[in-house]
Amino acid sequence: MTNRRETQQAEEDINQPHHQIYVSKEIEMLGRSIGEKEMQPFSISSFPKPIRWIGYIIAAFLVLVCVALAVLNIIF
DSSP: OOSOOTTOOOHHHHHSOOOOOOOOHHHHHHHHHTTOOSOOOOOGGGSOHHHHHHHHHHHHHHHHHHHHHHHHHHHO
16 A cells, blocks of 8 residues: 555656647558658647748738737727
8 A cells, every 4th residue: 555645646647748639540540551650749849940930920920910900990
């Protein structure tokens, strides 16, 4: 018997990453058939720097357009 409370997590459970993504069985089978070992989580840092900068510029432009439209809507 361990000296652990019923609601206390085991140390192994605490150190496990909880950010795994859900992948359906069909997608897993498709990935295995084309040679992928497992699905990797999406990460912006995995893109090359020029692609990331283009994405940041597009996102900033969309935010500025939304803010400008909101301000113009209030004024007029």
